[in-house]
Amino acid sequence: MVPERSQDSELLEIIDHKLVALIHELADANWSVDEVVLAIGSILETKWLPPARALEAARSSGSENFVSDSNEG
Secondary structure (H helix, E strand, C coil): CCCCCCHHHHHHHHHHHHHHHHHHHHHHCCCCHHHHHHHHHHHHHHHHHHHHHHHHHHHHHCCCCCCCCCCCC
């Protein structure tokens, strides 16, 4: 999934910069780059991506013309 808005390329750069800093920090603490990258991937796959994908699926399954009356529950 690649972000579509022009601001999202800036977001990708920021996240990349933060990940590089985190990887270097943990490498300085004697963790291998491979261990850090695999741990980041594991956390994303188990904790962050499933809810994000579920939310994206729920949003795309709804009507584009839906107007809330705040009484859906």
